């Protein structure tokens with residue numbers, strides 16, 4: 001018996017959608033001025049369902065990094081249960097920096113963000129200065145921001161940061177938060193918090209008319225590459241490769257993990273961690289038989305996006321190759337010049 005077919009909505013992820021996002025691609029049947037609503041970390045999706053039902057004319061996007069939550073929500077979308085919802089694999093930090101343009105969101109909702117209790121993990125918390133500044137920039141005038149947490153420390157920390165956020169007005173002022181949910185429905189984590197004696201702290205803010213910081217979408221750059229002349233074969237280079245890491249100012253960390261060679265090319269597996277995006281990419285050192293030069297470039301495995309960090313990774317890999325032989329030299333540089341200016345802040349390459 002053939003299986004019944006059903007509409008499978010294309011999967012979305014922040015690395016592969018256009019930067020900035022074209023909302024009409026996601027919601028082709030919606031009016032261009034339909035309200036745009038974002039939920040960050042929707043988990044098992046109770047709030048997403050509520051949004052879908054209570055605002056049938058809105059374009060609702062849920063973002064998540066957990067595959068099980070995403071699969072569940074994608075299944076519901078495929079079955080037509082959430083007709084005005086799309087979900088996307090995205091870190092909120094990536095989505096705000098690369099995907100959403102300034103003044104394009106009507107509502108942003110965050111329910112029970114991961115608390116990251118340890119001080120050493122504090123930089124992983126969703127609510128922090130940079131992310132809040134981006135949220136303010138992405139909200140339309142009058143837009144709604146809600147946050148709920150059952151962790152008192154997280155509430156205190158958020159209240160302090162929000163009080164310092166001139167672009168948002170607290171609807172519960174002078175109280176920092178409310179003790180009852182006034183927007184939406186109870187979520188899985190919220191219910192668990194109440195069962196375990198941790199009530200919710202509910203923040204409801206409105207975007208006011210104070211100017212936002214100028215934070216345009218970070219678009220992708222041109223593909224980076226560098227040309228070098230050097231005497232070693234790809235196999236020689238692979239034999240000399242030892243995993244190493246490097247970093248630069250502004251929270252850029254690059255780890256060169258492993259090398260694979262074939263007669264005319266070397267492939268290096270690299271993690272590129274930038275504040276806004278984490279990518280695992282393949283960098284290539286390839287012989288051009290016509291010129292005898294080698295080209296160091298970004299491979300296409302996984303369809304990576306050429307960001308600042310990827311340009312930096314190509315440059316540092318080139319420097320590693322050139323450093324292996326006194327006869328090697330750079331003959332062409334098509335990476336972002338910006339990195340030459342910050343070279344003084346770079347650390348030396350370090351073995352892993």
Ligand SMILES: C[S@@+](CC[C@H](N)C(=O)[O-])C[C@H]1O[C@@H](n2cnc3c(N)ncnc32)[C@H](O)[C@@H]1O
Nearest residue numbers: 041042043064065066091092111112187188189
């Ligand atoms: C504690 S759970 C809360 C889930 C749901 N909102 C609820 O209230 O039941 C936090 C959720 O946020 C997601 N998450 C964590 N960090 C994220 C990030 N940087 N961007 C998007 N989602 C994130 C997690 O995968 C998880 O599903």
